[in-house]
Amino acid sequence: MxxxxxxxxxxxxxxxxxxxxxLAAGLMAPGAALAGPAxxxxxxxxxxxxxxxxxxxxxxxxxxxxxxxxxxxxxxxxxxxxxxxxxxxxxxxxxxxxxxxxxxxxxxxxxxxxxxxxxxxxxxxxxxxxxxxxxxxxxxxxxxxxxxxxxxxxxxxxxxxxxxxxxxxxxxxxxxxxxxxxxxxxxxARVPQAGAPGLSLAIDSIDRSGRHPAVLFTAKVGQATGPVDLFVEGPEETWSLPLPSVLDAAGETRRFRLELDGVPRGIDPMGRDLTCTLVTAAAALEARLRLA
CATH class of the missing domain: 2.60.40.1250 (Thiol:disulfide interchange protein DsbD, N-terminal domain)
Structure with a gap:
């Protein structure tokens, strides 16, 4: 960062x-605050x-x-x-x-x-x-x-x-x-899509040397300017993953690091799918990535 x-x-x-x-224009649309048949x-x-x-x-x-x-x-x-x-x-x-x-x-x-x-x-x-x-x-x-x-x-x-x-x-x-x-x-239009144009996300590597495995994500964001963020969810509600650390503040490639703390006791996270939401100012991507 x-x-x-x-x-x-x-x-x-x-x-x-x-x-x-x-999006803001929709919020301020005349009459939007009025209750009615719809x-x-x-x-x-x-x-x-x-x-x-x-x-x-x-x-x-x-x-x-x-x-x-x-x-x-x-x-x-x-x-x-x-x-x-x-x-x-x-x-x-x-x-x-x-x-x-x-x-x-x-x-x-x-x-x-x-x-x-x-x-x-x-x-x-x-x-x-x-x-x-x-x-x-x-x-x-x-x-x-x-x-x-x-x-x-x-x-x-x-x-x-x-x-x-x-x-x-x-x-x-x-x-x-x-x-x-x-x-x-x-x-x-702001709901993340699986095929958001100009965006991609991949797992670059997994570091197993620490107490918990740490996942390095690489995002391609093209000409997106400004901050980009990433949110990661486990395959089940019992997973309680922390928020990834943002490693890059600019550029067409952004990296994020996620420590796999919050995985339920006794569960091996390898081979499991993560739901990842990549957010830029103009678009958002949802991707399912497997830990391997």
Whole structure:
């Protein structure tokens, strides 16, 4: 890492660049804050609020899916957590059990940022966020009555448990609110993709000389400028891996080092797959890499 360039600085730079692009335009779209037929009422907590938004449907027959989103708004200076929270915090927990005509909900996660959190670093969102939802109905010809009970956490200097409840009916062929469509689409564009153009990630080597094996990752980021970050998840929730160290602050090639601390006792990590999320200011890559 370049002298004087701290990890919190990297997180802040990525955060500013992420939200000074077209994504921010979606957040400020006129009318986006208004509840209506395509949005549930806001569910307010101490330092945040949440609601469900609708953005129409895609496909037909058994391939029909409802395009919805979970919008979380944060008070100034607060953060909320990604699906893997990092050194502290808790990920959002979803309860859809009150819904009707619901077969499945797939939750997508826009690219997160790293931020200082107590004595360590966590992963999540420092600004308002929409988690895109892809909803599969049991009966494609009938509306989905989506009911959510959400448990999440918001932090500033300390973590605050938060709860929200939201209900939204989505019908096949229902007219979409253009502002909500743009809002959801902006965040969907930030979801890491397996084939993100111009980005690649590989395991360069594994050092087994220490107490825990240490993995060296090499990322090719092309003409990407500014900070780049990497988040790594184990194959199961019982793995609790630390955040990788950022070794390079500039250039077309960036390196990261991850010590495999947090692997469950008695488990040999070799031969297991890691889910890796590489985040630049303009794009994000998700790759599954095997330890070998």
């Amino acid at each position: 370049a002298k004087g360039l701290s990890t919190p600085y990297i997180a802040d730079m990525i955060d500013r660049r992420l939200f000074t692009t077209g 949005a549930s009422a806001w569910s307010q907590d101490l330092k945040s609020s949440a609601r469900l938004i609708g953005a129409g449907t895609t496909g037909e027959g058994t391939l029909l899916r409802h395009l919805l989103g979970l919008e979380i708004r944060l008070d100034e200076g607060t953060k909320t957590y990604w699906r893997t929270p990092g050194d502290s915090g808790v990920p959002p927990q979803f309860d859809w059990s009150g819904s009707t005509n619901l077969a499945d909900v797939a939750v997508s996660w826009p690219a997160p940022v790293r931020f200082a959190d107590g004595d360590g670093f966590s992963i999540g969102y420092k600004r308002d966020v929409v988690l895109p939802l892809l909803v599969r109905p049991q009966d494609p010809a009938q509306p989905v009555d989506l009911r959510l009970k959400l448990a999440y956490a918001v932090c500033d200097r300390m973590c605050i448990p938060a709860k929200a409840e939201a209900r939204l009916k989505s019908r096949p062929g229902m007219a979409s609110d253009p502002d909500l469509v743009r809002l959801r689409s902006g965040f969907a």
